[in-house]
Amino acid sequence: MIEMKILGVDSYKDIVAFDKLCFPADYWKEEDWKELLSDNRATYYALMDRDIIVGDIFTYNWKGENDYLKIMNIAIHPDYRKQGLGYKLMGYAMDEFKASGLDRIAAETRASNVAMQALFKKCDYEFDKAEEDYYSNPSEAGYKYVFTQS
Structure with a gap:
């Protein structure tokens, strides 16, 4: 049975x-x-199958500085993909966002990550802009997305 846990440093x-x-x-x-997980503005949501992480979404609350919730990382274990877990994880970020009082979520993905782009669209995020050479290993453009409170 897969359940969500918040993990720390x-x-x-x-x-x-x-x-x-x-x-x-x-x-x-x-x-x-270690540094990010030690910050009280960061939250690491893990989907766990027993003691194994099978999915994560890592958020950072920039309230007071940039005034948005940032999705820093989202991933699904290769053996658990195509089961709706990414959508489930995005729900945890949305719950945090609604409780935060912020009016925007920011996130990005590689230009080649079509699956993540589709997930952002499914979750009503809007494409904001492309930024060339945003990623390394390999070098690739980043596609930036936002969700705004209506």
Whole structure:
């Protein structure tokens, strides 16, 4: 049975391993995860199948600075894709967004990540702009999306 848990810095090794599994060429470094997970504005939602992370969405609340909720990362274990888990994870970000009092969510994806672009569209995000060379490993444009409170 898959259930959601919020994980913190004490789970960083499992989080790093999951990130490397999902993004083998472009994962975050351990020290980056440790730093971000230690920040009280960050929330790491994990979908767990027993003790295994099978999906995640990592958010950062920029209230008072940029005044938006940022989706920093979203991933689904390769063996669990095409089951609606990405949509479920986006729901946790939406719940956090509604409770935050912010009026905007910001997110981006690689230009080649058609599945993520389709998920953003399904969740009523709007394409904002493309930014050339936004990603590395390999170099690629980033497509930026926003969701605004109506």
